[in-house]
Amino acid sequence: MEATYQALRKHGYADLSISKIAEEFEKSKSLLYHHYDGKDDLLVAFLEYLIDQFAADITLDAWDDAEAQLRSFFDRLIPPALDDEQREFQTALLEIRAQAPHNEVYREQFTKTDRFIRETIEQYLESGIEQGTFREVDSEATAQLFLSMINGAILERVTADNPRAIKDLRSALNSYIEEYLAA
Amino acid sequence: MEATYQALRKHGYADLSISKIAEEFEKSKSLLYHHYDGKDDLLVAFLEYLIDQFAADITLDAWDDAEAQLRSFFDRLIPPALDDEQREFQTALLEIRAQAPHNEVYREQFTKTDRFIRETIEQYLESGIEQGTFREVDSEATAQLFLSMINGAILERVTADNPRAIKDLRSALNSYIEEYLAA
Numbered sequence: 001m002e003a004t005y006q007a008l009r010k011h012g013y014a015d016l017s018i019s020k021i022a023e024e025f026e027k028s029k030s031l032l033y034h035h036y037d038g039k040d041d042l043l044v045a046f047l048e049y050l051i052d053q054f055a056a057d058i059t060l061d062a063w064d065d066a067e068a069q070l071r072s073f074f075d076r077l078i079p080p081a082l083d084d085e086q087r088e089f090q091t092a093l094l095e096i097r098a099q100a101p102h103n104e105v106y107r108e109q110f111t112k113t114d115r116f117i118r119e120t121i122e123q124y125l126e127s128g129i130e131q132g133t134f135r136e137v138d139s140e141a142t143a144q145l146f147l148s149m150i151n152g153a154i155l156e157r158v159t160a161d162n163p164r165a166i167k168d169l170r171s172a173l174n175s176y177i178e179e180y181l182a183a
Numbered sequence: 184m185e186a187t188y189q190a191l192r193k194h195g196y197a198d199l200s201i202s203k204i205a206e207e208f209e210k211s212k213s214l215l216y217h218h219y220d221g222k223d224d225l226l227v228a229f230l231e232y233l234i235d236q237f238a239a240d241i242t243l244d245a246w247d248d249a250e251a252q253l254r255s256f257f258d259r260l261i262p263p264a265l266d267d268e269q270r271e272f273q274t275a276l277l278e279i280r281a282q283a284p285h286n287e288v289y290r291e292q293f294t295k296t297d298r299f300i301r302e303t304i305e306q307y308l309e310s311g312i313e314q315g316t317f318r319e320v321d322s323e324a325t326a327q328l329f330l331s332m333i334n335g336a337i338l339e340r341v342t343a344d345n346p347r348a349i350k351d352l353r354s355a356l357n358s359y360i361e362e363y364l365a366a
Contacts, residue, residue, distance in 0.1 A: 012285070091284040098281035100342035101274040102195070111343040118345075138358065144351035145332060145359070152335030159283035160294040162301075168327035175321065176328070180363040 003032075004046045009088040013095035018042060040105070043096060047109035051116055058120060066128030067177060073120060074173065077150050080166060082157065091158045118147045125181075134181045142181075149173075186215075187229045192271040196278035201225060223288070226279060230292035234299055241303060249311030250360060256303060257356065260333050263349060265340065274341045301330045308364075317364045325364075332356075 003024035011020050018039050022029040036042040058073065082090065100107040122143040128134030153169055156162065186207035194203050201222050205212040219225040241256065265273065283290040305326040311317030336352055339345065 087284075094284070095281050097338070097342050098278050101270075101277070107342060107344060111345060114339060114343045114345060114348075138354060140347075141351040141355035141358070144348055145355035148332045148335030148339060148348075148352055149328060150331075150335065151338050152331030152333065155280070155334050155338055156297060156331060159280050159290060160297045161290060162294060162297060164323075165297075165327055165331075168324040169331055171321060172324035172328035175324070176359075176363070180359070 001046055001049045004042055005089070008043075008046075008092040009085060012088075012092050013043075013099070016043075016092075040103070044105050044109060047096070047106070047113070051109070051113055055116060060120065060123055062123075062127050062130070064127075065133070066124050066131055067133055067181075070121065070124040070128070070177070073124065074146075074150070077117070078153050078157075078166060078169070080170070087158060090154060094155065094158060114147060114151070117150065118143045121146045128181070132183055135183050137181065184229055184232045187225055188272070191226075191229075191275040192268060195271075195275050196226075196282070199226075199275075223286070227288050227292060230279070230289070230296070234292070234296055238299060243303065243306055245306075245310050245313070247310075248316070249307050249314055250316055250364075253304065253307040253311070253360070256307065257329075257333070260300070261336050261340075261349060261352070263353070270341060273337060277338065277341060297330060297334070300333065301326045304329045311364070315366055318366050320364065 003021050003026075006024040007021040008016055016039055018033065018036065021039070021042060022032050025032055032042075036045065058076075059069065061069070079086075096106060097110055100110050118140075122139045125134060125137065125139040125142055129136055129139070149169070153166065156165055186209075187204050189207040190204040191199055199222055201216065201219065204222070204225060205215050208215055215225075219228065241259075242252065244252070262269075279289060280293055283293050301323075305322045308317060308320065308322040308325055312319055312322070332352070336349065339348055
């Protein structure tokens with residue numbers, strides 16, 4: 001998985017091959033060829049691994065401050081700045097996502113990723129409502145708004161040059177939480 | 184431009200060539216080869232044409248109901264359903280956008296598209312504030328939130344299978360306008 005990450009980041013999706021992943025792999029290369037049918041097979045396993053890793057990292061504590069958890073989740077997905085490695089990786093992920101309309105197994109993975117993000121936000125919203133810090137909003141619809149905003153920001157960040165985008169988005173999100181969500 | 188649209192929709196970005204565009208072109212094919220250096224050159228002209236067409240279609244009447252104009256603009260970008268032709272075209276546009284991280288001229292075009300959408304929304308927000316129907320929100324930051332939400336919804340629509348996404352997003356947007364933006 002680490003070898004796939006490095007190869008993807010360096011070569012992008014279009015130029016990726018299983019042999020380029022093998023170049024990054026320290027263990028037996030035949031093991032890699034034995035386990036995976038080709039780059040798409042390996043990438044599906046990689047996308048699954050990414051979601052699992054991300055999910056394992058996310059805390060969902062119904063007793064903790066829901067607003068703080070929501071803000072920190074957003075910061076993980078939309079950090080104020082990206083270093084070169086993060087930018088290369090986001091770019092490669094977008095290239096894979098652009099294959100999803102024609103590739104059902106990729107589409108399944110991105111459907112899972114989107115569902116995970118949406119459901120996590122939904123749980124933060126419901127905790128906040130329970131805790132009395134958030135108003136009684138429609139948590140499913142509101143979580144979808146957050147998800148699309150996050151996906152859009154990730155897309156814009158690598159495909160357009162608007163130096164103010166992330167700052168403006170964070171400021172709008174602040175107002176949204178403080179003036180709309182807050183109980 | 185019509186020939187480019189048809190070829191792009193049918194073949195997608197990766198399989199597109201200037202000869203496939205020429206196949207859709209009723210006039211002299213040599214004219215096409217004479218005017219454009221290759222598929223990328225033609226696609227940049229096509230992206231410029233799309234923005235111009237879209238901009239010409241959008242009404243920005245400071246005297247008209249700003250909320251209605253904002254809703255109708257959103258509906259244009261995120262219609263409740265896509266027919267096959269619209270879906271094919273959105274898919275092809277995403278494939279081009281996924282090239283933008285490595286391709287400066289594409290990135291310039293998507294920067295322009297994003298700017299046009301953001302500035303249009305900003306003007307609707309400012310009209311609404313002027314008309315007294317919207318609260319005095321930070322129109323630049325709020326327009327960025329709308330833009331990312333729109334870009335995310337367009338991306339999700341063709342790359343993930345969530346039949347509720349658009350319905351939920353519209354419902355969240357309704358609440359946002361009625362309970363947050365409304366004066």
